[in-house]
Amino acid sequence: MGRKAILLLIVGVLGAYYVYTPLPDNIEEPWKLMCVTTCLKTMTHLCHFAELLGISHFMDIARFFMSIQEVPPTSDENVTVMETTFNNVPVRIYLPKRKSETLRRGLFYIHGGGWHMGSAAFFDIDFLSRRTAVMLDAVVISTNYRLAPEHHFPSQFEDVYNALKWFLNQDVLDKYSVDPERIGISGESAGGNLAAAVTQQLIDDPDVKIKLKTQSLIYPALQCLDLDLPSYRENSNLGLTKSFVARLWSGYFTTDRSLEKAMFFNQHVPVESSHLFKFVNWSSFLPEKFRKGHFYKSPTYGNSKLAKKYPGFLDVRAAPLLADDNRLRNLPLTYVITCQYDILRDDGIMYVTRLQNVGVRVTHNHIEDGFHGALVYRGFKIGYRIEKQYMSWLSENL
Ligand SMILES: *[C@@H]1O[C@H](CO)[C@@H](O)[C@H](O)[C@H]1NC(C)=O
Numbered sequence: 127m128g129r130k131a132i133l134l135l136i137v138g139v140l141g142a143y144y145v146y147t148p149l150p151d152n153i154e155e156p157w158k159l160m161c162v163t164t165c166l167k168t169m170t171h172l173c174h175f176a177e178l179l180g181i182s183h184f185m186d187i188a189r190f191f192m193s194i195q196e197v198p199p200t201s202d203e204n205v206t207v208m209e210t211t212f213n214n215v216p217v218r219i220y221l222p223k224r225k226s227e228t229l230r231r232g233l234f235y236i237h238g239g240g241w242h243m244g245s246a247a248f249f250d251i252d253f254l255s256r257r258t259a260v261m262l263d264a265v266v267i268s269t270n271y272r273l274a275p276e277h278h279f280p281s282q283f284e285d286v287y288n289a290l291k292w293f294l295n296q297d298v299l300d301k302y303s304v305d306p307e308r309i310g311i312s313g314e315s316a317g318g319n320l321a322a323a324v325t326q327q328l329i330d331d332p333d334v335k336i337k338l339k340t341q342s343l344i345y346p347a348l349q350c351l352d353l354d355l356p357s358y359r360e361n362s363n364l365g366l367t368k369s370f371v372a373r374l375w376s377g378y379f380t381t382d383r384s385l386e387k388a389m390f391f392n393q394h395v396p397v398e399s400s401h402l403f404k405f406v407n408w409s410s411f412l413p414e415k416f417r418k419g420h421f422y423k424s425p426t427y428g429n430s431k432l433a434k435k436y437p438g439f440l441d442v443r444a445a446p447l448l449a450d451d452n453r454l455r456n457l458p459l460t461y462v463i464t465c466q467y468d469i470l471r472d473d474g475i476m477y478v479t480r481l482q483n484v485g486v487r488v489t490h491n492h493i494e495d496g497f498h499g500a501l502v503y504r505g506f507k508i509g510y511r512i513e514k515q516y517m518s519w520l521s522e523n524l
Pocket residue numbers: 202203204260
């Protein structure tokens with residue numbers, strides 16, 4: 127009995143230690159967030175363990191867990207939902223059922239999942255797309271794209287770009303009664319990365335006459351040159367960890383783990399590319415509030431073999447922050463959401479500064495008690511709060 131009690135106590139303490147994540151004071155509903163963090167942690171551990179035993183690739187297992195979230199394209203009383211392909215890329219379309227005298231807004235949405243996971247069919251994404259269609263009386267196109275590790279950069283980028291180009295065609299817009307003057311793009315996390323990248327690409331594309339009116343980037347990832355920003359130093363243990371981010375970023379380009387390792391130690395950029403650091407220099411692009419207490423360390427250069435083999439990580443289509451000012455100048459009206467407790471926070475903030483510096487109109491919505499994924503995790507009050515702000519911005523600007 128004595129031994130049993132001690133054993134129970136030990137298991138209890140270990141369990142509590144495993145579940146307990148120190149959270150900042152201003153997090154609303156901390157227990158819910160701890161549950162999500164524990165689920166993520168457990169899933170990551172199980173995946174790593176299985177991979178270690180040689181059972182499967184980490185992402186296959188993660189995807190299996192996540193595929194449970196998929197829902198069919200079901201129409202309801204307010205929205206007609208259907209699936210089709212745009213330029214061979216599978217998309218889900220949400221058409222409001224309400225009668226409309228005029229053409230509707232169009233919103234092209236790109237899901238997140240670190241270029242490895244996610245789908246327009248996930249419950250959370252489907253739910254947000256439905257609500258967007260109804261609340262904004264908009265035609266929502268929620269695109270899929272090929273995923274890593276089977277497909278690497280630029281497949282993800284190209285799929286999204288091809289689907290977007292298909293949509294921005296007068297015949298297609300006519301078919302869905304979309305106003306060519308009122309089309310926006312939105313993306314979350316890796317989807318925000320793709321949204322920023324394709325929006326830049328579109329400016330210079332002479333084949334596409336119809337342009338975007340707005341871009342909304344929701345806690346986007348925008349660069350992988352410097353993985354030692356203040357937000358990486360502060361938030362590396364909350365939700366998205368630095369090791370996971372290094373894995374996702376490197377996995378976008380290759381399954382070769384040596385890139386991941388170099389990225390984790392921030393030693394992947396060769397000296398020949400040192401001129402790129404000026405585009406992601408947090409000590410000049412972060413406002414004082416976010417720089418406070420941090421010292422800028424000049425980059426440590428890595429060997430040039432990695433960059434020769436995997437040039438993608440230095441490509442502006444993968445890292446939109448690497449665009450020069452002349453390119454950024456022509457971007458459409460922009461809305462950026464960043465979250466205080468998000469490892470990717472400073473990517474978004476630096477983009478805001480850089481766009482503002484060249485005169486692009488930007489609304490920056492910084493969520494003081496936000497964390498990565500806060501918009502789409504259903505069941506959190508914060509998700510509805512952010513959603514309301516996001517919808518009201520779109521409703522005024524799109
Ligand atoms: C349809 O829209 C109405 C009014 O906005 C809302 O009350 C209702 O819950 C919606 N139905 C569904 C299935 O979302």
